[in-house]
Amino acid sequence: MKPAVLTGEHFINGDVACAEGAIAAGCRFFGGYPITPATEVAEHISERLPDVGGTFIQMEDEIAAMTSILGAAWTGIKTMTATSGPGFSLMMETVGLAVVTETPCVVVNVQRAGPSTGLPTQGAQADMMQVRWGSHGDYEIIAIAPSSPQEMFDLTIIAFNLSEKYRTPVFIMSDEIVGHMSEKVVIPDARKIKTVSRPKPTGRKDKFRLYKPGPDGVAPMPSIGEGYNVHVTGLTHDEKGYPVMSVDTQKEMIARLLGKIRNNLDDIIMTQEYMLEDADIVIVSYGVSARTAYTAVEEARNMGIKAGLLRLITVWPFPEQKIRELAKRVKGFVTVEINMGQICREVQRCAGIPTYLAGHAGGAIIPPDDVLNILKERF
Amino acid sequence: MKYWRVPLDSHEVQVTRGHVHIIADRCKGCGYCIAYCPREILEFSKAFNAKGYHPPVVKKDDCLNCHYCELLCPEFAIFSIER
């Protein structure tokens, strides 16, 4: 038996770091299904969860895997699943259920190139729009993109904290490269790890209303067996949780679901800036591509091009305000991402000034030269 | 209940008796309780309930408190209590 927090220095890959981050954050149930390149998350956590009194199950498919973590979450514990593109597509159904029932959970997508079976063993960042819009209906989610195994650990903890605080699924949008890359990961002392747990109801059980929001827009969440007799449904529901098929109820419910994210952007959005102060070209990137972008900024500066980096740690909700502000004072944007222009479109939407893509169809990282060529040719 | 012969100990057997309670406005008029009451003590009311169905009424006071109607009724609209 090992402790929950394996304090010390480790040489591990991103998938394993993610599993360790989950356990350190308090995850005690994982429902999984094997898929390259996310399998190592399941393999590692299946071995580790019993150490800390948690349980693991390998379900029959990704739909079941994600559904099982919602069921487990309602017993009061923190839960997670991990997958890659094809499995992520299957999970989209349950993403909607998680959003509308406000069930905290963490979903890891170690992205590979698609569509369909695509390049199972090679990385991409082409599920960035799917994570935002993949399930039907209007909703908001939180998606975080780690750039290194260390961040797979650190950001997994943050993902759990956000999911608990806002009662929403939080997505870790990793990729095959970060997932399979081994680097030094420093796991801090357990006391230094800040964890957050969902708000719990207080007061009379007979007066309890399942979706009556607290001051921050998030409703306290009881667990099964506590005597609150909750009814949880994927149907449009009122504050009590009961299905009500009306335009007004729908409007009110969606407004609150969107509001709890949109009204807390400052708390949720994390970005990192490098040499942005005097930059006149902003490179926007996230995940493994931010490493490319970082090198590109350094090389551009050596060549006398005033480039700066805006790294999106939180990709969704999108840091719209930040892009709009930068657009007022720079010449243009370049996004670096392993896809054919997903976040690029989002930057274009907000910026309204020349925005270019350094990207490709997937299977490898973007070479810094691709970024530099755009900087030289377009600006 | 119809016997093909009277049991020898029938005079010794204590038979429970019940009162049927009908919550008429819950009824959707399926008639299952009427058709399957082992004592055949129910019949459709001539009156309508609030939903517009004919709920059951007790036609003879012969309930044995078997609770079958209570279990079968899909609407929680009928039950019996021992008297």
Next chain:
Amino acid sequence: MTENPQNVHPLEDLVRMDRIPHIWCPGCGTGSVFASCLTAMKQTGIPYNQFAMVSGIGCSGRGAGYINIDSFHTTHGRAIPFATGIKMASPDLNVIVFSGDGDLFAIGGNHFIHAARRNMDITVICVNNLTYGMTGGQVAATTPHLAKSSTTTVGNPETPFSLPFLAYASGATYIARWTMLHARDLADSIEEALVHKGFSFIEVLSPCPVNFGRRNKEKPLDTLKKYYENTIVRNGANPAELDIDYKKGVILGKFADIDKPTHDEKYKKMYWPDEK
């Protein structure tokens, strides 16, 4: 009428009375199965907060919305994996899956066989009305061959599943079939299933007068008459002989009651060998 002047039905403490009347049509058997299920829960004597009910989508999927305990109305076909998550995280809870044949055996068929294979300690009650009632009576994986539905207007060219046989082959350790008319046997069977350690499955034949009966020239009382006259109770019957054929008689009863370690017992034993 002196004992109960409030006219309170004995199951009302388990029903969300503020949601009654329920959506089930006149003559629908789901309410009857639901009443038997609630009665069975009462019969076990287990405190209500040690139960959780999970439903999928469909008419019977609305069951979770009417029971006054922690209850979950999930996505179509996914009640069993949701229940699996609850059970894995909290093995002391009694988890009931109350859903329909379309939900559990077409879209959710894969989850059913795997939960049975694992001997996941949950109780699955399937209200089998032979059709997709809520969407208007389309052909189901349980619709009899030749029966008419809104998507097989000439008749069903397919062959239906035998649900208890499927459950048996998949590894369920408690298997029974009743009709909603056999309310007493059904309630007792559900009680047994709730107490049973392991994956319990009860199929309950139930009429859908509006969307199945109407197309197949069967009035609700005709359906119940078949349940009454053309069924045979044969406990321990061979699971391979349980196809639904009213001409030769539909076999009801308990077909399996096997004592086998449950998933959580095995997990505990293997992964926490030091714990008692």
